[in-house]
Amino acid sequence: MAPPPAAQAVAALLLAALLALASSHAAAATGVFQVHRKFRRAAGEEGGNITAHLAHDIGRRGRLLDAVDVPLGGLGLPTDTGLYYTKIEIGTPPKPFHVQVDTGSDILWVNCITCDKCPHKSGLGIDLMLYDPKGSSSGSTVSCDQPFCAATYGGKLPGCTASLPCEYSVMYGDGSTTTGYFVSDLLQYNQVAGDGQTRHGNGSVTFGVVLSKVGI
Structure with a gap:
C-alpha cells in the first residue's frame, strides 16, 4: 500500500534548520513545536499500516544524508524519516505553515505562491x-553573490551577478524532486523559559521556495 496523498502535499522543512535557528538565536532557551503524525492510523490498528511506513522509510533513507546537529535536548544524529509534521509561522505578518519534520536533506523549503502544481490542501484535509x-x-531573496549561496555550493557560481537569485535543485532517493530559489525571512516559534512556561520568539532563517516539484 502506497503512502497517502499527504506524503505529496505537506510542505517540507528540515528539523535541522529549526533546531539550529533556535540554538543560535536563543542559546539559553528551548524551541517548542507541536508535532503530529502524518500517517493516520486506520480504525482498529495499533500502530498504523506498517507496510506503508516501511515503504516510506526506505524511500526517504535513500537520500544522501548529512550529519545533523541537535542542539535542543543534546547532540545526536536523528534517523527518523519524515513521518511527522508541525505547524510554524513564517514572515511579517506571520503566516501559518504545516511543514514536514524531515532530516533527510540539507535543503529546507516551503511551497511558493507562484508554483503551478503545488497543492492548496493536503490529503488529510489540512489547508x-x-x-x-x-x-x-x-x-x-538571497542573491547568488551572497555568502550563504557561496557556502552552499562551495564557492561563487559561474555567471553570478547580484541581480540573480540563489537557486537550488534537489533529487531525493525516492525519485522526488524540488527546485526553486532561496529566501530569508523570520521564523516565529515558542521558547521554554526557565520557569517552564513558553514565550514567543523569532529569528531569521534561510529556506527554499518551491517553483516546481515532482513526487512530493
Missing part, C-alpha cells in the same frame, strides 16, 4: 499556505 515572497515585509 496549506503558499509562501508569497512579496507578502512579507521581513522577507528577502
Whole structure:
C-alpha cells in the first residue's frame, strides 16, 4: 500500500534548520513545536499500516544524508524519516505553515505562491499556505553573490551577478524532486523559559521556495 496523498502535499522543512535557528538565536532557551503524525492510523490498528511506513522509510533513507546537529535536548544524529509534521509561522505578518519534520536533506523549503502544481490542501484535509515572497515585509531573496549561496555550493557560481537569485535543485532517493530559489525571512516559534512556561520568539532563517516539484 502506497503512502497517502499527504506524503505529496505537506510542505517540507528540515528539523535541522529549526533546531539550529533556535540554538543560535536563543542559546539559553528551548524551541517548542507541536508535532503530529502524518500517517493516520486506520480504525482498529495499533500502530498504523506498517507496510506503508516501511515503504516510506526506505524511500526517504535513500537520500544522501548529512550529519545533523541537535542542539535542543543534546547532540545526536536523528534517523527518523519524515513521518511527522508541525505547524510554524513564517514572515511579517506571520503566516501559518504545516511543514514536514524531515532530516533527510540539507535543503529546507516551503511551497511558493507562484508554483503551478503545488497543492492548496493536503490529503488529510489540512489547508496549506503558499509562501508569497512579496507578502512579507521581513522577507528577502538571497542573491547568488551572497555568502550563504557561496557556502552552499562551495564557492561563487559561474555567471553570478547580484541581480540573480540563489537557486537550488534537489533529487531525493525516492525519485522526488524540488527546485526553486532561496529566501530569508523570520521564523516565529515558542521558547521554554526557565520557569517552564513558553514565550514567543523569532529569528531569521534561510529556506527554499518551491517553483516546481515532482513526487512530493
